[in-house]
Amino acid sequence: MTVSEEDRHLRLTGEFDCDATPLATLRHSTSHVMAQAVKRLFPEVKVAIGPAIEDGFYYDFFKAEPFTPEDLARIEDEMRSIAKADLRFERREMPRAEAIAFFRQRGERFKVEILEGLDAPTVSLYTQGDFIDLCRGPHVGSTGQIRFFKLLSSSGAYWRGDEKNPMLQRIYGTAWLTQEELDRHLWRLEEAKKRDHRKLGRELDLYIFNEVSPGAPIWLPGGWTIVRELERFVREKLDASGYQEISTPILVNKKLWEQSGHWDYYQENMFLVESEEQIFSLKPMNCPESTIVYRHALRSYRDLPLRFSDMGRLHRNERSGTLTGLFRVRQFTQDDAHVYCRLDQIQAEITAMLGLVRDWYKPFGLEPFFKLSTRPPKSLGTDEQWRVAERGLEDALRANGLAFELNPGDGTFYGPKIDVDIQDALARRWQMATIQIDFQQPERFGLEYVDSDGQPKPPVMIHRAIFGSFERIVGILTEHYAGAFPTWLAPVQARVIPISEKFADYARSVHERLRAARVRSELDDRNEKLGYRIREAQLSRVPYMLVCGAREAEAGTVSLRHRSGDDLGAVPVDRVVGDLAREIAARESSLTVGRS
Numbered sequence: 001m002t003v004s005e006e007d008r009h010l011r012l013t014g015e016f017d018c019d020a021t022p023l024a025t026l027r028h029s030t031s032h033v034m035a036q037a038v039k040r041l042f043p044e045v046k047v048a049i050g051p052a053i054e055d056g057f058y059y060d061f062f063k064a065e066p067f068t069p070e071d072l073a074r075i076e077d078e079m080r081s082i083a084k085a086d087l088r089f090e091r092r093e094m095p096r097a098e099a100i101a102f103f104r105q106r107g108e109r110f111k112v113e114i115l116e117g118l119d120a121p122t123v124s125l126y127t128q129g130d131f132i133d134l135c136r137g138p139h140v141g142s143t144g145q146i147r148f149f150k151l152l153s154s155s156g157a158y159w160r161g162d163e164k165n166p167m168l169q170r171i172y173g174t175a176w177l178t179q180e181e182l183d184r185h186l187w188r189l190e191e192a193k194k195r196d197h198r199k200l201g202r203e204l205d206l207y208i209f210n211e212v213s214p215g216a217p218i219w220l221p222g223g224w225t226i227v228r229e230l231e232r233f234v235r236e237k238l239d240a241s242g243y244q245e246i247s248t249p250i251l252v253n254k255k256l257w258e259q260s261g262h263w264d265y266y267q268e269n270m271f272l273v274e275s276e277e278q279i280f281s282l283k284p285m286n287c288p289e290s291t292i293v294y295r296h297a298l299r300s301y302r303d304l305p306l307r308f309s310d311m312g313r314l315h316r317n318e319r320s321g322t323l324t325g326l327f328r329v330r331q332f333t334q335d336d337a338h339v340y341c342r343l344d345q346i347q348a349e350i351t352a353m354l355g356l357v358r359d360w361y362k363p364f365g366l367e368p369f370f371k372l373s374t375r376p377p378k379s380l381g382t383d384e385q386w387r388v389a390e391r392g393l394e395d396a397l398r399a400n401g402l403a404f405e406l407n408p409g410d411g412t413f414y415g416p417k418i419d420v421d422i423q424d425a426l427a428r429r430w431q432m433a434t435i436q437i438d439f440q441q442p443e444r445f446g447l448e449y450v451d452s453d454g455q456p457k458p459p460v461m462i463h464r465a466i467f468g469s470f471e472r473i474v475g476i477l478t479e480h481y482a483g484a485f486p487t488w489l490a491p492v493q494a495r496v497i498p499i500s501e502k503f504a505d506y507a508r509s510v511h512e513r514l515r516a517a518r519v520r521s522e523l524d525d526r527n528e529k530l531g532y533r534i535r536e537a538q539l540s541r542v543p544y545m546l547v548c549g550a551r552e553a554e555a556g557t558v559s560l561r562h563r564s565g566d567d568l569g570a571v572p573v574d575r576v577v578g579d580l581a582r583e584i585a586a587r588e589s590s591l592t593v594g595r596s
Contacts, residue, residue: 022177023176023177024052025052025138025139025140026140026145026146026175026176026177027052027053027056027057027174027175028050028051028052028057028137028138028139029089029139029140029143029145029146030057030079030146030149030173030175031050031051031052031057031058031059031173032050032089032126032128032131032133032135032139033079033082033083033128033143033146034050034057034059034075034079034151034171034173035047035050035059035061035131035133036079036082036128036129036130036131037075037076037078037079037082038059038061038075038171039131040078040130041071041074041075041078042061042063044063045061045062045063046061046062046063046107046108046109046110047059047060047061047062047108047110047111047133048060048061048062048110048111048159048168049110049114050133054429055174055185056152056172056173056174056175057172057173057174057175058170058171058172058173059170059171060110060157060159060168060169060170061168061169061170061171062109062110062159062166062168062169063168063169066154066156066169067154067169067171071154072151072153072154072171075151075171076149076150076151079146079149079151082128082129082143083143083144083146083147084144085129085143085144086142086143086144087128087129087142087143087144088128088141088142089126089127089128089139089140089141089142089143090126090127090128091124091125091126091137091139092124092125092126092127093122093123093124093125094122094123094124094125095121095122096115096118096120096121096122096123099115099123099125099134100112100115100116103115103134110159111133111134114134115134124136124137126139128142128143129143146175147179148175148176148177148178148179148181148182149173149174149175149176149182150173150174150175150182150186151171151172151173152172152173152174152189153171153172154169154170154171154172155169155170155172156168156169156170157169157170163319174186188426188427188428191426192426192428192479194482195426195478195479195480195482195483196325196479197325197326197327197474197475197476197478197479198325198326200478200479200482200483201223201325201326201478203483204222204483204491204540204541205220205221205222205223206219206220206222206223206226206474206478206491207219207220207223207326208220213330213331214320214323214330215318215320215323215328215329215330215331216329216330216331217326217329217331217471221491222491222492223474223491225491225520226474226477226485226489226491227333227470227474229488229489230467230470230473230474230489231311231470233360233363233587234309234311234335234360234466234467237356237359237360238307238309238337241307241352241356242307243307243308243309243337244306244307244308244309245308245309245310245311246290246293246308246309246310247310247312248283248286248289248290248292248293248310248312249283249289250282250283250312250313250315251273251280251281251282251283252280252281252282252283252288252289253278253279253280254272254278254279254280254281256288256289257270257281257288259288259444259445260287260288260291260441260444260445261380261413261414261440261444262284262285262288265378265413266284268317269284269316269317269318270282270284270315270316270317271315271316271317271330282314282315283312283314283315284314284315284316285314285334285336286310286312286314286334286336286338287336287338287438287441287461287463288441288445289310289312290308290310290338291441291442291445291447291461293308294306294308294340294445294447294459295445295446295447298450299340299448299449299450299459300449300450301342301449301450301451301452301457303449304340304341304342304345304449304459305339305340305341305342305345305349306339306340306341307337307338307339308337308338308339308340309335309336309337310336310337310338311333311334311335311336312333312334312336313331313332313333314331314332314333314334314469315330315331316330316332317330318330325475326471326472326474326475326478327472327475327476329469329471332469332470332471332472333469333470333471334465334468334469334470335465335466335467335468335469335470336463336464336465337463337464337465338461338462338463338464339353339461339462339464340442340447340449340459340460340461340462341459341460341462342449342451342457342459342460343388343460345460346392346396346437346460346462347392347395347396347399349462350392350393350396350418350435350437350462351396351399351400353435353462353464353466354396354397354400354402354418354435356466357420357433357435357466360466360467361422361432363486363587363589364477364480364589365425365589366422366423366424366480367422367423368420368421368422368432368433369405369420369421369422369423369429370397370402370403370404370405370418370419370420371404371405371406371407371410371418371419371420371421372390372393372394372397372404372405372406372407372416372417372418373407373408373409373410373411373416373417373418373419374390374406374407374408374409374410374411374416375390375409375411375416376409376410376411376412376413377409378413379411379413379414380413380414380440381414381415381439381440385439385440386415386416388439389415389416389437389438389439390416392437393416393417393418393435393437396418397418404418407419411436412436412438414436414438414439414440414441415436415437415438415439415440415463416436416437417434417435417436417437417463418433418434418435418436419431419433419434420432420433420434420435420466422476424476424479424480425479425480425481425482426479430476431468432466432467432468432472432473432476433464433465433466433467433468434463434464434465434468435462435463435464436462436463436464437460437461437462438460438461438462438463439458439460439461441461442458442459442460442461443458447459447461477489483541484541484543484563485541486543486587486588486589486590487543487544487580487583487584487588487591487593488583488584488585488587488588490520490541490542490543491520492520492521492522492540492542493519493520493521493542493543493544493580493584494514494519494520494521494522494542494543494544494545494546494580495521495522495523495524495537495540495542495544495545495546496508496510496511496514496521496522496523496524496546496548496558497524497525497530497533497534497537497545497546497547497548498525498547498548498549499530499547499548499549499550500530500549501525501527502550503548503549503550503552503553504525506548506552506553507523507525507546507548508523508525510546510548510558510573511523513573513577514546514577514580517577517578517580517581518581518584519577519580519581519584522542524536524537530547534547534561537563538563538565541563542563543562543563543591544560544561544562544563544576544580544591544593544594545560545561545562545563546558546559546560546561546576547559547560547561551570552570555570555572556572556573556574557570557571557572557573558570558571558573558576559571560576560593560594562591562594563591564591568594568595571593571594575594576593576594579592579593579594580593
């Protein structure tokens with residue numbers, strides 16, 4: 001949950017934005033049971049908020065010392081006792097002023113602060129047994145309905161997400177309607193730990209981080225190979241779709257950001273540099289610079305649409321506490337593009353972008369889910385511009401038969417957007433692509449084209465990114481594949497292993513043939529046991545192992561093994577080289593070489 005989401009829970013409801021679905025209600029109720037257990041075991045603790053969240057719930061407590069794993073075990077045991085007691089959840093309403101006095105008398109300072117910020121004559125409280133809490137509800141009927149839950153972890157969290165406020169202790173848990181659902185979720189959590197891209201990144205030698213540049217990955221040869229393959233994939237798709245690639249400066253004078261509006265809305269996220277009494281910023285996005293490319297020449301209505309891609313390196317001043325491997329970094333490269341078009345071309349351009357989204361995710365087996373994010377409270381532009389932009393995105397989604405969720409108020413300050421999530425192998429959702437209509441940048445930068453009537457008109461600007469950043473997509477794919485990348489992405493695609501040094505020359509000739517066919521091949525002729533070298537290749541997730549011995553050298557074959565452990569026996573070298581080249585060129589998602 002982001003800081004803004006947490007604060008929204010408090011503003012709208014006094015505790016959290018209620019969701020009356022059975023699972024959300026169950027989790028909401030379980031968070032109250034957890035708070036009751038904590039208050040029984042640690043009476044001095046003060047309670048803050050306890051919302052249901054995706055896949056679970058949490059509750060924040062003011063406690064001098066962090067909760068230990070032993071504490072969590074005790075709390076969970078106490079929760080089971082409360083559930084077994086089958087206490088009824090009972091709602092009552094109370095005048096807000098009376099509720100403030102009630103919680104102030106009990107020393108619950110955070111509940112008092114919530115109540116003082118509410119604009120309501122009355123509020124609701126819920127009681128189960130000896131525990132009473134400020135809450136909008138709803139709840140399950142009684143604690144006996146709470147059966148399948150597990151406490152997962154604890155961590156520090158600032159009150160209202162503001163580092164100037166007190167540090168609270170947050171306990172996370174999960175709750176489900178059945179034991180089977182709980183078991184499946186706990187399995188996914190354990191599997192996610194094994195697939196953690198930070199762990200696999202170290203084990204597979206893909207990238208490292210260093211204190212000399214926090215939040216900026218240092219790509220090692222293996223990881224950079226994956227990035228380069230993804231960049232090649234992107235460029236092939238964009239070249240076929242009529243995009244022109246540009247490159248714009250990383251260091252930009254603040255005058256550009258003032259003109260674009262980013263200086264007022266985004267300055268705190270910029271890295272600033274002073275030179276010769278002028279202020280510059282490392283660019284956090286590419287869009288204002290693309291307007292300079294547009295203005296470089298006189299544009300006619302016949303020139304539109306103009307599609308500029310800019311895979312530039314960006315920098316954003318994220319707080320150090322939010323940095324998370326490749327998922328949240330300060331330096332990243334985005335598969336960014338900006339399309340300039342006429343009003344009558346919006347539908348066609350959005351449709352083409354939606355097609356790119358589906359086309360790009362298909363090789364990875366990733367299914368897109370669409371959201372329409374509308375005007376935020378703080379924004380630029382007129383009501384009419386926002387109406388046209390929002391309707392344009394909605395019409396494009398409907399025209400393409402795409403189901404979508406409405407995400408009110410989550411657009412950018414300059415325009416609404418389509419956000420795209422994908423679901424990975426562990427059924428986790430990741431926000432990826434974004435498509436944004438922008439009337440503001442063309443106006444602010446005075447962009448024009450000469451229309452068919454000879455009059456100048458402003459173009460519409462459409463921002464779009466599909467992978468988002470190469471750092472993020474590499475992290476997601478690492479976990480999606482558990483490090484076992486499809487052959488076309490794998491840093492090493494084949495490893496040639498002679499049984500002994502007597503067959504090293506033949507193995508070297510096989511290795512060279514693979515390299516000549518542009519297969520990323522390694523030769524492992526170390527003086528180690530064959531089983532050890534095969535096992536090491538499997539642990540390194542190398543897709544194919546080509547073992548060479550006397551029979552193979554005599555017959556011009558290799559003993560082919562997949563990283564899965566399948567031994568496919570003797571296969572002619574010509575066939576292996578040809579099949580590998582075809583699998584890589586086709587960007588196959590599964591291993592096909594050597595299978596009949």
